[in-house]
Amino acid sequence: MLADTFRGLPAEQGEFMMSFADCYGAILILAYALITCPLATGQGNTTPRDLYFQTQPQVGDTAQNAPTQRCSAAPQATPTTRVPDQDRRRWSLQYGILQIESSGSLIGVNPSETLFHAGDRIRIHAEANQRIYLTIVELGTSGKWSLLFPSPTINEGQSMLAPFYFCDIPESPTSGFVFDDLAGAEEVFLIVSLDYIDLGSLVSYLNHQQVGGPDDQPLSSREIKILRDLTQPAVIRSRDLIFEKAEEYSLDNFKGTIFYASNASTESDAPQVIHFTLNHAGRQGK
Numbered sequence: 620m621l622a623d624t625f626r627g628l629p630a631e632q633g634e635f636m637m638s639f640a641d642c643y644g645a646i647l648i649l650a651y652a653l654i655t656c657p658l659a660t661g662q663g664n665t666t667p668r669d670l671y672f673q674t675q676p677q678v679g680d681t682a683q684n685a686p687t688q689r690c691s692a693a694p695q696a697t698p699t700t701r702v703p704d705q706d707r708r709r710w711s712l713q714y715g716i717l718q719i720e721s722s723g724s725l726i727g728v729n730p731s732e733t734l735f736h737a738g739d740r741i742r743i744h745a746e747a748n749q750r751i752y753l754t755i756v757e758l759g760t761s762g763k764w765s766l767l768f769p770s771p772t773i774n775e776g777q778s779m780l781a782p783f784y785f786c787d788i789p790e791s792p793t794s795g796f797v798f799d800d801l802a803g804a805e806e807v808f809l810i811v812s813l814d815y816i817d818l819g820s821l822v823s824y825l826n827h828q829q830v831g832g833p834d835d836q837p838l839s840s841r842e843i844k845i846l847r848d849l850t851q852p853a854v855i856r857s858r859d860l861i862f863e864k865a866e867e868y869s870l871d872n873f874k875g876t877i878f879y880a881s882n883a884s885t886e887s888d889a890p891q892v893i894h895f896t897l898n899h900a901g902r903q904g905k
Contacts, residue, residue: 667863667879671711674748675783711748711881712811714893716741717787717873719795727867727875735899740795743767743788744873745780745809752778754810754818755788756849760803764825766818767807778815802901808849811880812890821846841890848892859883860891 665673716733717725719740727744735741745753745768755768769778773790780786789795810818821842838846861881868874880893 665709667711667861667881668865670709670881671713671748671879674711708749709881709884710751710811710813711879712751712753712809712893713744713746713877713879714809715744715873715877716895716897717744717875725873725875727873727877729864729876730895730897733898735798735897737798737800737899737902739798739899741798741897742791742795743807744877745786745788746783747780747811749782751780752812752815753780753786754778754812754816756808756810756818756822758806758808758849760801760805764822766822778817798899800902802899805897805899807895807897809893810845810890811882811893813888814890816841816845816890818842818845821849825849845890845892848894859889860893 715727716730718728718733718735719742720726725742743755745755747753753768754766757765757767759765768786768788769776770788773788774780774784774786810816821838824838824842825846859882861883863879865877865879866875867877880891882891
């Protein structure tokens with residue numbers, strides 16, 4: 620349209636006006652970009668920790684301190700099996716391994732840098748910024764798969780976590796998971812989903828396969844995807860997840876290393892798998 624407007628002008632003037640029009644169009648595009656890009660950049664550069672605290676309701680926080688107010692009561696049971704569409708947004712999960720000291724205090728440790736020993740006690744911590752469904756499974760040194768969460772003794776047996784529901788597994792005042800005398804590695808998987816999933820049958824399937832049982836337990840497409848992530852943790856793709864490690868201090872909960880993970884976007888509703896390994900040495904002489 621601009622070229623047609625200047626078609627009747629002398630050649631040099633027409634070229635100048637077209638060049639001016641091109642520059643003017645470029646300026647408009649640049650101005651639009653400057654207006655819209657900060658919003659997009661701000662969202663794209665939001666770290667999992669920032670996302671977690673941005674949605675924390677009415678809790679003061681600094682760059683060095685974790686919030687001190689937590690929800691401690693389990694949410695009421697709900698018949699829903701999915702997070703409503705209007706509530707689906709980027710989630711952020713605060714999670715970690717809390718080592719229980721002899722005093723009873725909790726210290727967040729980095730499992731990739733920690734060698735546990737016989738008698739060490741730990742809890743698995745998880746807390747999300749929005750309603751999610753959480754499943755935690757473990758592959759023990761013996762090769763047996765176990766479903767750690769949901770548990771009948773925690774959160775009324777539900778896998779649904781309300782926003783900022785402080786969830787420790789096993790729940791206080793229990794002694795926590797205790798490492799035995801045998802050296803080995805425990806593979807722990809946290810599966811986060813916006814739709815309800817029951818992975819009890821998948822755990823049974825994995826244990827059944829471990830002893831060479833017949834393949835007579837059909838799995839859904841979602842279970843097959845999760846199965847692939849559980850059995851091939853070394854090739855879990857992180858393109859759909861963003862991770863962040865932080866040092867936090869919370870007077871009423873824990874201090875030390877904690878992790879944050881969030882989905883990269885809201886476009887995919889597929890369950891996401893977070894994996895870490897707990898290495899432990901045997902008792903001396905074993």
